[in-house]
Amino acid sequence: MAYLEHEANGQYGAARAAARPMAVATQPTFEAFGAKLTKFGAHDVVYYEGDEAKRLYQLASGTIMLFKLLPDGRRQVVEILRPGDIFGLSAGEEQDCTAETLTEATVREVDLKQVEASVDLQRQLTKCLTNQMNILHEHAVLLGRKSAVERVASFLMYLVPNRGGGVGCVGPDPSKSDDGCDLQLHMTRQEIADYLGLTIETVSRVVSDLKRRGVIRIDRSDKIHLNRICGLCQMTGIH
Amino acid sequence: MAYLEHEANGQYGAARAAARPMAVATQPTFEAFGAKLTKFGAHDVVYYEGDEAKRLYQLASGTIMLFKLLPDGRRQVVEILRPGDIFGLSAGEEQDCTAETLTEATVREVDLKQVEASVDLQRQLTKCLTNQMNILHEHAVLLGRKSAVERVASFLMYLVPNRGGGVGCVGPDPSKSDDGCDLQLHMTRQEIADYLGLTIETVSRVVSDLKRRGVIRIDRSDKIHLNRICGLCQMTGIH
DNA sequence: CTAGACCGATGATCTCGATCAAGAAATTCG
DNA sequence: CGAATTTCTTGATCGAGATCATCGGTCTAG
Numbered sequence: 001m002a003y004l005e006h007e008a009n010g011q012y013g014a015a016r017a018a019a020r021p022m023a024v025a026t027q028p029t030f031e032a033f034g035a036k037l038t039k040f041g042a043h044d045v046v047y048y049e050g051d052e053a054k055r056l057y058q059l060a061s062g063t064i065m066l067f068k069l070l071p072d073g074r075r076q077v078v079e080i081l082r083p084g085d086i087f088g089l090s091a092g093e094e095q096d097c098t099a100e101t102l103t104e105a106t107v108r109e110v111d112l113k114q115v116e117a118s119v120d121l122q123r124q125l126t127k128c129l130t131n132q133m134n135i136l137h138e139h140a141v142l143l144g145r146k147s148a149v150e151r152v153a154s155f156l157m158y159l160v161p162n163r164g165g166g167v168g169c170v171g172p173d174p175s176k177s178d179d180g181c182d183l184q185l186h187m188t189r190q191e192i193a194d195y196l197g198l199t200i201e202t203v204s205r206v207v208s209d210l211k212r213r214g215v216i217r218i219d220r221s222d223k224i225h226l227n228r229i230c231g232l233c234q235m236t237g238i239h
Numbered sequence: 240m241a242y243l244e245h246e247a248n249g250q251y252g253a254a255r256a257a258a259r260p261m262a263v264a265t266q267p268t269f270e271a272f273g274a275k276l277t278k279f280g281a282h283d284v285v286y287y288e289g290d291e292a293k294r295l296y297q298l299a300s301g302t303i304m305l306f307k308l309l310p311d312g313r314r315q316v317v318e319i320l321r322p323g324d325i326f327g328l329s330a331g332e333e334q335d336c337t338a339e340t341l342t343e344a345t346v347r348e349v350d351l352k353q354v355e356a357s358v359d360l361q362r363q364l365t366k367c368l369t370n371q372m373n374i375l376h377e378h379a380v381l382l383g384r385k386s387a388v389e390r391v392a393s394f395l396m397y398l399v400p401n402r403g404g405g406v407g408c409v410g411p412d413p414s415k416s417d418d419g420c421d422l423q424l425h426m427t428r429q430e431i432a433d434y435l436g437l438t439i440e441t442v443s444r445v446v447s448d449l450k451r452r453g454v455i456r457i458d459r460s461d462k463i464h465l466n467r468i469c470g471l472c473q474m475t476g477i478h
Numbered sequence: 479c480t481a482g483a484c485c486g487a488t489g490a491t492c493t494c495g496a497t498c499a500a501g502a503a504a505t506t507c508g
Numbered sequence: 509c510g511a512a513t514t515t516c517t518t519g520a521t522c523g524a525g526a527t528c529a530t531c532g533g534t535c536t537a538g
């Protein structure tokens with residue numbers, strides 16, 4: 001029985017966890033499908049939770065967050081979208097999240113009828129959804145099992161181009177002196193906290209701590225320089 | 240600006256959060272596509288995290304969990320699958336999760352090539368993925384923002400037929416005396432803990448507490464009777 | 479320039495859930 | 509059946525992160 005053989009590696013066979021999905025290829029776009037292009041300013045709402053879900057959206061440029069609210073005001077940011085990501089689909093009649101821009105953004109809109117009809121569109125859709133699903137899985141690990149430091153480190157690594165969340169990290173890469181990187185967050189401490197399932201104070205403290213330890217440098221509160229990417233990656237909990 | 244108008248409702252416009260997605264319609268199946276049917280015993284592994292992702296699976300009967308591991312053994316159960324749910328797709332070459340049965344289960348397998356080719360299959364796929372994505376969003380709220388009691392209450396409500404997670408709850412329903420329900424968990428306390436981002440002890444304590452308060456009755460450790468569904472629903476944090 | 483609003487940093491304290499430690503109950507197996 | 513093993517429960521203690529409180533910095537409006 002495969003299960004037993006596996007158990008030899010520890011409680012859940014943690015040794016197998018070393019194999020991890022690699023960063024994902026470029027995402028398809030819906031350009032070719034005569035999608036309507038809409039422009040939004042920073043901090044605009046594209047739709048609210050509860051609005052009728054009748055269109056498919058794809059982010060063409062900028063950054064958008066999807067969040068959900070509890071009636072007492074607690075908020076959870078469930079996805080941070082990048083160009084190529086799709087949103088606005090819902091299993092029910094209504095949107096399950098609010099979509100709000102973090103920066104200026106342009107969005108492609110396609111009618112759901114049109115989606116139904118096109119094989120190509122469906123194929124691309126599947127690819128996008130699968131990709132976003134994998135990210136949601138990784139985020140569930142972060143929210144369910146990681147410490148505050150690990151969450152912030154994972155978040156920063158997620159913003160490093162081609163290193164989504166430290167996933168696929170190969171350890172210190174001596175072949176390149178790429179161990180520095182400038183990040184533009186486009187998010188307030190509150191938005192970061194709501195994404196990481198923390199409070200604003202904890203995020204602030206952890207960031208200060210990373211600065212004190214020399215792992216990062218803070219140029220402006222939303223502009224952070226990573227001094228040692230690999231050092232940061234070691235703090236994400238995935239090593 | 241829509242944002243400002245919205246803000247009148249509180250920090251994030253919590254008032255809008257009342258509108259929630261309804262329970263989802265029956266899921267499509269891939270029966271018609273000549274899928275190969277495989278039978279698994281309880282606690283069998285369908286595939287491991289890191290295995291090559293080359294097939295699409297759909298759960299035909301039984302229950303399966305998808306989980307991810309951190310190298311130090313921390314585990315997060317990211318999805319609990321029900322008949323109709325699909326799994327095994329990955330953005331990369333490798334599976335991002337381990338899939339393990341909770342009960343005996345039968346699984347339909349379709350080759351990825353075949354998926355690419357069929358419009359119908361794609362359409363159904365989109366529907367399944369969208370549904371599961373919505374559940375992942377809800378679960379992110381649970382992991383990021385809910386208390387231990389709210390998590391356990393939400394989990395139990397999630398198992399009540401037609402009341403997925405208390406979503407779409409309409410308050411005490413006096414038209415039916417349906418305020419009781421027998422649940423078969425098919426999960427150990429450890430598995431529940433790993434799904435809810437808690438420890439086994441906390442899950443055990445909360446369950447004992449719900450029993451003490453008369454909200455539930457424990458017939459066997461994995462067989463729980465809900466005495467007052469609405470009372471439980473009130474504890475999920477969504478009201 | 480000042481006043482006001484907002485955002486972020488940081489100290490003090492508290493609390494919920496984790497951790498540590500036994501037992502009790504259920505399940506498996508000889 | 510009883511012994512061994514696993515799972516669950518419960519108590520005691522601890523600590524990471526939440527909460528509360530304050531202050532400094534920055535941006536905007538007048």
